[in-house]
Amino acid sequence: MDSSNAPAASSSESGVTPPPSAERVWQAGRLEPMPIRKLPDAPPSIHLLGPTVFLVALGVGMGESYMWPRLVLLFGPEIRWLFLIGVTLQAVVMLEMARYAMATGESIFFGAARVFKPIMWFFFVVAILVYIWPGHLSAGAAALERITGIPWVVSACVGLVLVGLLFSMAKVIYPLLENVLALLIGLLVVSTSIVAAMVGQWSDVVSTITGMFHFGYFPEQAMSPAWFPIIVGSIAFAGPSGMQQMWYTLHLRDSGAGMGAHIPKVRGLRHAGEEEEMPSRGFMFDTDDADEMKKWKGWRRWVTFDALLLFWGITMLVTISFTVLAQAASRQSPDVKGLIESGEREAALNAMSDAFASAGGPVLGGVFLGFIALIGLNATLGLFDSFSRGQSDMAYHFVPGAKKFGVSKLYAGFLWGVILFGIAILLWGPADGPGAILDVLAFLSTFAMGAYCVVLLLVNNRMLPKPIRPKLVTNLVIGFGAVFYLGMLIFSLVKFGVVVG
Amino acid sequence: MRRLGELAVPGAVVGMAAGFVAGGLALVVGQPPGWAMVTALTFGVPLALLGGLYGVLVGSGKVRIGVFAPAALFWFVGFPPARLAHEVLSGLVLGGVAGWPSDLVGFLAYQAMVSLGWAIGFLWLHERIAPGWLRRVRAGNPRAAELFERYVVHAAALAEARERRRSRHPSRAGRT
Numbered sequence: 318m319d320s321s322n323a324p325a326a327s328s329s330e331s332g333v334t335p336p337p338s339a340e341r342v343w344q345a346g347r348l349e350p351m352p353i354r355k356l357p358d359a360p361p362s363i364h365l366l367g368p369t370v371f372l373v374a375l376g377v378g379m380g381e382s383y384m385w386p387r388l389v390l391l392f393g394p395e396i397r398w399l400f401l402i403g404v405t406l407q408a409v410v411m412l413e414m415a416r417y418a419m420a421t422g423e424s425i426f427f428g429a430a431r432v433f434k435p436i437m438w439f440f441f442v443v444a445i446l447v448y449i450w451p452g453h454l455s456a457g458a459a460a461l462e463r464i465t466g467i468p469w470v471v472s473a474c475v476g477l478v479l480v481g482l483l484f485s486m487a488k489v490i491y492p493l494l495e496n497v498l499a500l501l502i503g504l505l506v507v508s509t510s511i512v513a514a515m516v517g518q519w520s521d522v523v524s525t526i527t528g529m530f531h532f533g534y535f536p537e538q539a540m541s542p543a544w545f546p547i548i549v550g551s552i553a554f555a556g557p558s559g560m561q562q563m564w565y566t567l568h569l570r571d572s573g574a575g576m577g578a579h580i581p582k583v584r585g586l587r588h589a590g591e592e593e594e595m596p597s598r599g600f601m602f603d604t605d606d607a608d609e610m611k612k613w614k615g616w617r618r619w620v621t622f623d624a625l626l627l628f629w630g631i632t633m634l635v636t637i638s639f640t641v642l643a644q645a646a647s648r649q650s651p652d653v654k655g656l657i658e659s660g661e662r663e664a665a666l667n668a669m670s671d672a673f674a675s676a677g678g679p680v681l682g683g684v685f686l687g688f689i690a691l692i693g694l695n696a697t698l699g700l701f702d703s704f705s706r707g708q709s710d711m712a713y714h715f716v717p718g719a720k721k722f723g724v725s726k727l728y729a730g731f732l733w734g735v736i737l738f739g740i741a742i743l744l745w746g747p748a749d750g751p752g753a754i755l756d757v758l759a760f761l762s763t764f765a766m767g768a769y770c771v772v773l774l775l776v777n778n779r780m781l782p783k784p785i786r787p788k789l790v791t792n793l794v795i796g797f798g799a800v801f802y803l804g805m806l807i808f809s810l811v812k813f814g815v816v817v818g
Numbered sequence: 819m820r821r822l823g824e825l826a827v828p829g830a831v832v833g834m835a836a837g838f839v840a841g842g843l844a845l846v847v848g849q850p851p852g853w854a855m856v857t858a859l860t861f862g863v864p865l866a867l868l869g870g871l872y873g874v875l876v877g878s879g880k881v882r883i884g885v886f887a888p889a890a891l892f893w894f895v896g897f898p899p900a901r902l903a904h905e906v907l908s909g910l911v912l913g914g915v916a917g918w919p920s921d922l923v924g925f926l927a928y929q930a931m932v933s934l935g936w937a938i939g940f941l942w943l944h945e946r947i948a949p950g951w952l953r954r955v956r957a958g959n960p961r962a963a964e965l966f967e968r969y970v971v972h973a974a975a976l977a978e979a980r981e982r983r984r985s986r987h988p989s990r991a992g993r994t
Contacts (some may be wrong), residue, residue: 514901
């Protein structure tokens with residue numbers, strides 16, 4: 318199963334596939350070997366405004382603005398050491414996901430299939446189990462209900478249909494939406510900074526930051542069947558959560574990073590007819606060529622900057638800002654803790670709103686709920702798009718007969734499938750409230766994250782040529798990630814016998 | 819001078835807008851409109867001046883367009899004094915006494931930390947506003963035309979990378 322044929326000099330720069338006998342290939346696993354192609358040049362400089370920025374902005378979600386400030390209110394800032402570990406681990410995971418995607422132009426799902434096909438099917442099933450629930454949108458819609466009075470089920474259903482229409486008409490609408498959302502996100506970051514500059518103080522930051530280094534702190538109350546599973550889920554929600562890291566490989570490919578430049582893009586349903594044929598496998602570059610390796614290092618620098626500044630930095634910034642405000646509110650209205658402890662889940666959202674209101678007046682409380690609604694919509698846009706990309710990628714390559722539909726139609730099929738199911742659940746389903754859906758998602762996400770750490774170790778160490786495999790330290794960190802996520806999951810099951818509190 | 823001023827406009831607009839965010843915040847916490855205006859001006863004007871200076875540095879080629887590290891360094895140094903100016907001046911105007919913070923070092927350290935977040939948002943907005951503004955004023959301003967040209971070259975480099983891909987796949991027009 319291990320790779321054997323070392324890649325050699327590129328056979329073609331034009332993308333025209335020469336006769337099979339003349340083609341040099343990289344054999345990875347038992348699936349079709351990857352032809353050798355040229356690696357494109359890395360972007361010339363380290364820029365903040367790459368395509369990934371938009372994705373990262375969508376990744377800042379409920380964990381940062383809702384779950385962690387809530388835990389800090391309840392258990393104190395010391396609990397944030399778990400957040401630090403969660404986000405740092407994910408920055409490393411992101412770099413390793415990018416390693417495979419940029420080297421091959423294949424998704425991590427394809428890489429998993431190269432190792433052992435049932436692993437890929439496992440993720441196919443887990444994605445459906447976890448992400449058909451419209452959790453993110455329903456939480457945002459509940460916040461919208463508090464501002465406007467529109468019942469959350471109505472706005473959630475309308476939002477779902479809008480998401481479907483948006484991505485079906487994508488070629489026309491998406492650039493406009495990207496520009497509008499990018500401006501809104503820029504304003505959100507600027508406003509968050511100004512608010513933090515005005516109402517925060519050094520002591521809040523000191524307690525928030527020193528809280529991140531209280532390794533091992535775990536109050537007795539957190540070790541309860543009610544709270545432990547939620548804390549585990551919140552660690553999974555620190556930064557890009559659940560399978561979002563795996564889908565990131567598809568976004569990297571679509572943005573043309575590394576060997577992704579050789580793979581066509583997914584199109585909206587309205588433009589599916591213009592789609593060209595998706596190759597049946599990815600490509601590899603010549604790792605024995607010094608020039609190619611130099612370009613590879615350029616791509617690694619590019620993605621490292623993204624991981625450190627954007628994933629790690631922005632996630633930290635937003636959470637610290639929200640936490641500082643929540644602490645200020647906790648000082649002003651001591652009943653905030655009581656509201657959360659009472660067991661009424663929605664009290665958490667209200668308490669967060671109160672936190673902002675007490676720091677800056679009732680309007681600011683409304684602004685906070687607006688942020689939650691916007692973040693909920695953003696997260697839904699990102700998650701549904703990513704889910705459909707991942708499932709259509711796996712289905713296209715590995716479901717017999719699926720190729721005749723093309724990736725874009727499969728994408729539309731999964732997108733509308735998840736939307737219609739989501740609407741059915743919202744109207745008649747077992748969902749008893751937004752918070753409940755969110756907690757289930759959070760916990761199941763943890764399992765996927767432990768599993769993909771194992772997959773990363775297998776794929777990057779067995780399916781890539783030796784010169785571009787990860788170093789020992791990286792492997793140790795990813796291995797620790799697998800033990801950390803899966804260990805906490807099993808501990809929760811064994812110790813408390815519960816999946817979600 | 820006018821030519822330099824035109825280069826400074828996008829950064830100054832973002833800085834002033836931030837001042838109005840601060841003023842809006844003062845308004846919602848119940849301060850009278852006059853006080854909110856003082857907050858907006860005492861914070862917004864220093865930020866606008868610094869934002870404008872950043873634009874001039876970009877225009878003179880001392881700072882590369884769109885790159886984060888110089889912007890972060892610039893605001894790491896510039897943001898704390900701007901916030902201090904706001905604190906001192908608003909106290910002076912509203913209460914007749916300069917409102918020096920009790921823990922000056924802690925205050926400046928905190929603002930320096932916040933400045934990194936501010937730098938991300940500032941650069942994000944600046945890079946979205948600047949090209950459109952420069953396109954409008956380039957006819958009568960050679961410096962603006964030159965800077966606009968740099969944005970075009972940068973955008974062309976990114977587009978060229980996409981185009982290279984398309985040339986291998988001629989039927990594709992791209993979605994994102």
